[in-house]
Amino acid sequence: MLACIICQMENYTAKFKHIAPTFIYVAFGTTIATLLFRWVFTINSEILPIKEDIFNIWLPLILPWIPITIWLRPKLRILKFKDPDRLSMLYQMIAWGTMVAMMIVSNGYLKTATGKLVELNSIEQSTNLDTRFLKLKKIELNRELGSAHTDFRASGKYNQYLNFDSYFVYPFTAKDSNGKYKYWYGVKINDQISNKIEPEEKERKYQAFFQQAIKNFEVYKFSEPDYFEVLPHSDDREGFLNAVMHQEQFVSSEPIIIEPKDGLYSSRNGKKFEWIFGSFGIGFSVFLFALIFPKYHAPEHKRQLKGIKPQSDDLIDMLKFLIPKDEHYATSIILDLNILIFLLMIFSGVHIISPNGLELLEWGANRRAETTGGDWWRLISSMFLHGGIMHLFLNIYGLVIAALFIEPIFGRTKYFILYFVSGICGSLASIYWYENTISVGASGAIFGLYGAILGLLLTSAFPKDGKKGILMFIGPYVGINLLFGLTGGIDNAAHIGGLISGAVLGIILYVSDKNTQANRVDG
Structure with a gap:
């Protein structure tokens, strides 16, 4: 023992x-x-x-x-x-x-x-505010130039919640040398509702929230907080700046947002x-x-x-999938582009979990008014944008699974054709079906790949004894995603448009390739 x-x-x-x-x-x-x-x-x-x-x-x-x-x-x-x-x-x-x-x-x-903390009698004493925290003995605001901006963001595992973040601002009475307002007092008020309710109900709940938020802002005790923060780069600062710019003609070239903080500075x-x-x-x-x-x-x-070192490592093998080669050459390029663009979006300031509509539109999201107004490139650019990191991960998973079946059959060139044509058809279906929906993501193109798989089950592309297994593996993925699309918050039109176009194009590409090979043999 x-x-x-x-x-x-x-x-x-x-x-x-x-x-x-x-x-x-x-x-x-x-x-x-x-x-x-x-x-x-x-x-x-x-x-x-x-x-x-x-x-x-x-x-x-x-x-x-x-x-x-x-x-x-x-x-x-x-x-x-x-x-x-x-x-x-x-x-x-x-x-x-x-x-x-x-x-x-x-x-x-x-x-x-x-x-560092700077104590001032009033904001007028500040000439160049190089500090993070402030104590203000006297607060004088111009109540006639109040403004507000609301951000709408979905959240939750399946985007089941809709968040209202309303940013209210008043300018301090102090003006810069050009007679513009540089310092703005900001108060954030938020609420959360279900994202699964009808649009009319969402609008009604938002209007009720906003009216109550206005009342709360008007009676806010602006001089009560112990200290204030000069906001750095953040989502909240952007929200306040959007509110400030509603009064653009009165705004200094570099406005500064000052937000009240809870508690005592000594206990921060x-x-x-x-x-x-x-x-x-x-x-x-x-x-x-x-x-x-x-x-x-x-x-x-x-x-x-x-x-x-060990002879094999599943994680290393998975990461190697990002390197374009062999039968996943085209898929790796598409994956790398999606990941690279997402990283660029995040480090430029786009929200990593739930970007709002304005952020996505700036990067090239698809919406009927912008696209039909001349920005036809949005049909393609929207295919490489994603509404948050979970959206990206889910699309990566779906793309890799589909690519394992499709790219070896079609090869690089026809695979690219199938992917982009299906994605464009999905984007077109989106702006045809929805008048004011902002659409992003590779889902239309990915559903095109799954549509091609389902279409090829009608041909000799897969062995007869393997078709049933493929259908049982692919079918539930397609069906479940389409059903989730019916619950709201998901662009089902792009899914269906990509699925149908992918099925038709997949069969056409496969049959034409078989005919070409047969003609070569006959020749």
Whole structure:
């Protein structure tokens, strides 16, 4: 018994020494690197106009997977699991959760701890406002130039909610040398309703919300907050600026938004600094406790110490799909373009989860008025835009599955033809069916690929004994997506237009190719 306990302790020590240091390096290295990057490029100087929401939420949720995948995941191979993929992912999730908490808390601390406070009797005392936080003893506003702007964004797993974010502003009475208003007092009021109700009901609920929001703004106690924040690049700042620009003739060339903050300035940091280490301690403790249970894989440990890499890695093979080659050449190019354009949108300031209509239209979304008004290029550009990261991931999944069946049959050129023609037909169906719907996404083109698969089931493209399996695999995907489209918030016209055009074009391309091959043989 004693020998067994000693052996288990030795095994745990080996696991700890091999994995724990990497966990620590990855967690603190990623957190510190992110904070340094933010300090240098967005706080100490505004070299990069990256919105705060990226650092506060989205970067902490996404960035940890890169170091975890590159450095921590290989170390976990010395742990023996009955279900290696699933249980290895559990340990990666613990590390991810730890890093997410550390990065969110540390970014919150960086924001509040580095912003200096300037105390003024009134905003008139400010000549060049180079500060993050303000105390104002006297607040004088021009109540005759109030303005408002509302952003509408869908949220939830299936876009089941519709959010109203109304931004109300009044200018401070102080004017710049040109007689324009530079400083604007902003108050945000929001609400959320179901996105599945009828458009008329949405309009009624919005009007009721907006009228109540106006009343709340008019009775707001503008002098009550202890301190104010000069808003940096963020979604809220853009919302307030949109409200300000309704009074464009009175606005300075570089308006500054000042927003009241809850609580006392002295308590703004709270215990954020302690919780950076507290969140790490909790996550690291859970991770170390979890190391007790899996067995120790000594041969794999020895291989890693010798620098011998595994013969195959599913994740690496999946990432290689992004490199254009072999039978997924065209698909990889399309995937890369979609991902690249999405990244450009995000770093230009577009909301990563639920971009609003104006943002999407600026990038080339499809809507009847703009497209038929001369912007016919939107029929294609909209195919490479996505309404948030979940929309992108779902389309990537659908594209890869369809491409595995289609590209090997048609080859690169005909595959491109099928993809783009189906996408354009889907876009045309959208503007024909919907008068004022803003449409984005590769769904029309992807449904064209699925339509081609279904159409080819009527030909000899697939083996007879495999057609039933293909139909059982593809059919539910198409059917479920079309049914979800009936619940609202999804451009079903583009789906149906792409599906039908893809089925017809797929059969035409396949039959013409077979005829061409037959003529060559006869010749």
